[in-house]
Amino acid sequence: MTEYKKVFQELKExxxxxxxxxxxxxxxxxxxMVMEAYADGARIFGENRVQEMREKFPPKGERPEGMKxxxxxxxQRNKVKKAIEWADRIESVDSIPLIDKIEKxxxxxxxxxxxxxxxxxxxxxQKSGFSSPEELIEAAxxxxxxxHITVKGIMTIGPLGFDDEKNRRAFKRTKDLYDELKAVYPxxxxxxxxxxxxxxxxxxxxSDEVRxxxxxxGERV
Numbered sequence: 223m224t225e226y227k228k229v230f231q232e233l234k235e236x237x238x239x240x241x242x243x244x245x246x247x248x249x250x251x252x253x254x255m256v257m258e259a260y261a262d263g264a265r266i267f268g269e270n271r272v273q274e275m276r277e278k279f280p281p282k283g284e285r286p287e288g289m290k291x292x293x294x295x296x297x298q299r300n301k302v303k304k305a306i307e308w309a310d311r312i313e314s315v316d317s318i319p320l321i322d323k324i325e326k327x328x329x330x331x332x333x334x335x336x337x338x339x340x341x342x343x344x345x346x347x348q349k350s351g352f353s354s355p356e357e358l359i360e361a362a363x364x365x366x367x368x369x370h371i372t373v374k375g376i377m378t379i380g381p382l383g384f385d386d387e388k389n390r391r392a393f394k395r396t397k398d399l400y401d402e403l404k405a406v407y408p409x410x411x412x413x414x415x416x417x418x419x420x421x422x423x424x425x426x427x428x429s430d431e432v433r434x435x436x437x438x439x440g441e442r443v
Contacts, residue, residue, distance in 0.1 A: 245432065306331060417434060
């Protein structure tokens with residue numbers, strides 16, 4: 223059994239009138255648990271690794287009705303084609319060369335891809351993501367010129383350790399950057415912040431999407 227219904231209800235109550243998307247992070251959990259969550263209403267699932275995503279989920283067009291899979295882990299350029307074939311959105315784009323590779327592979331495959339730009343809002347060296355607002359702004363400008371990519375917004379991961387004060391600084395930095403870009407690019411509709419330990423704080427900074435794994439599926443095997 224998963225805790226999807228409970229988490230979804232808590233999110234609905236905490237977000238009030240705002241429509242916040244719940245991504246059920248299913249990495250390292252079997253497809254049987256994915257389907258249990260699906261039966262409870264989950265439709266969007268997050269996976270960290272391309273190989274696991276492809277092994278676990280049916281291809282696009284063969285999944286249960288409404289099921290989508292987002293790639294939320296760091297993507298290596300040599301796996302872009304395989305990611306595009308399976309993922310409905312890539313939420314961890316962290317460089318202009320990666321944007322360029324996604325565009326070229328989409329063109330070759332005759333398809334389009336939604337992406338989020340990942341911002342390293344805490345400045346932690348062990349994290350991926352654009353390390354400065356200036357770099358991310360440049361990437362947004364570059365991606366806006368691509369024919370097969372739609373930039374839907376920004377994703378960030380809160381600081382390690384779930385320190386509330388550090389989380390708030392990181393989420394505010396990301397929200398300010400998102401607002402700046404949203405004023406320029408109409409495609410920006412997603413501010414993705416918050417995981418099992420900090421999603422309530424992320425909502426205070428108007429996150430539109432939270433990525434929750436442990437609270438839904440339990441500890442990873």
